[in-house]
Amino acid sequence: MPTADFQQTFQNAVSLQQQKKYDEALSAYKSLLEQNPDLSRDQIADISYNAALTSFNKQDFLASYVYNQKALMLRPRHSPATELALKIKTQFQVKATPHDISLIENLNKAGLEAFPVEALWVFGTVFFVIFLRSVFNYFLTRKKEILENLKFSRFAYKNYFWLVLFLVFSFLSGLKIREEQIPKALIRNEQATLRTAAGENQAALADLPGGSLVHILRVTKINDILYFQIKYPGGISGWTKKEDLELISSPNLPKD
Template sequence: MTTRLIVFFFTLVLPTLAWTQDADFAALFKQGTQHYTAKEYEQSRDAFAKALEQDPHNATTLTNLALAQFQLGKKPLAIGLFRKALNSDPELTPARAGLKFALTQMEIKEIPHQIETYESVRAKLLAPVSVIAYLIMTALFLFAAGWILIGFMGQRRRALAEEKALPGFPMIGTFLALCFLVSLTLLSLKMYDQSIVRATVVDDKVSLQSAPGDNQVALLDLYGGMEVIVQNENNDWVQVTYPGSITGWVKKSAVLRTN
């Protein structure tokens, strides 16, 4: 287990040090690296946490902080940090591998619920791809389909003017136009998905209550590492929904927002 985590870690170190232009950030990142390799995980955690204060959405640093938290036994928090890293950079392979590995180490008890179609689509098509990637793909399909269809219209106009046989409709243009519509739909869903506030349960176990406040009716138990949708807030309490299940309230400190 430790060997795999160190592999994830070193995969991330060099790119971040090369990208950053902030000397303080680089120094903190280096400290986190040194402490981690020395198995001084608390100091490593503190260094990466300070680095995040300067760049809160740095996916690489979030991933490394998750690794340090995992080594300290805070697996649910590590899972939340991995998800937060993937929200910043959905294509960051080490974060995705780290999340997958961390989840295998959890004994997450599934709550009976109906898997919603949207959540299935999100897991397979939306979460792994960034908005930028969908924008580029949509633009390419639009350009390719438009180029072919405009060319076809030009050929048709010339054929009519010269009283020749009309050219056949370009099937590849139709195919690309359909691909454009599918890509545009996925882009719209991706942008909608980003508007949904999600969080990860970071306590080992927390009761989902019927209302905010202590001593309320407990509806069911949520377990560390579970992902929930944030609906509302009330002081130190947050209303969440476990996808496909019921909605209730938990303490704000029991969850980590991941987007």
């Protein structure tokens, strides 16, 4: 539950944004995100959207993209963030990084991303109920045929269609749940250098462009600096500093 201090800081940030004091407003929004780990997904999404809009007005389109993507990943149906995404797209696009395209990435591009897990479960449940009803009706028919000494009818193959749909939607739900459970972050700077191990003196592997979505594998601390082992989906993995990342959430990460 947000405290009175949180509410006051948030209102001050909104006021600064309305006064076009964008640097001060953005600093306040960052402080809210970093110092309030118990915020709900919706609250983080709203603050991130405000930070995105502030950054857009500053013409910092990379920061605007990162914060807005964070808002949309936490609340896909965030209407203002969806509208802002269209404006950002005219000013900034993430540079493509060569990688193997995964099944979930292909499905998301095909439209799966727009469906929440709950909707997939509802559709799957409906199809399963229809299948069970067809099975129930079939056994009622069989019972009647036995009583009337009639020739047994076969279970219509078309009824298996509902079972197949149930299995497909269950599979898609499982993929979505698994994908959502993976800790993720966005590259917040112009680029992030991936290194072979945690630490500034380690060999560089590659540079990931700003705005790239990555999976978080591990986190460790060296000399009071947090380093994250990240993986670009379908691509390379390596270590980078926390300051290069905008965390989508604060999960319980495996630590060294």
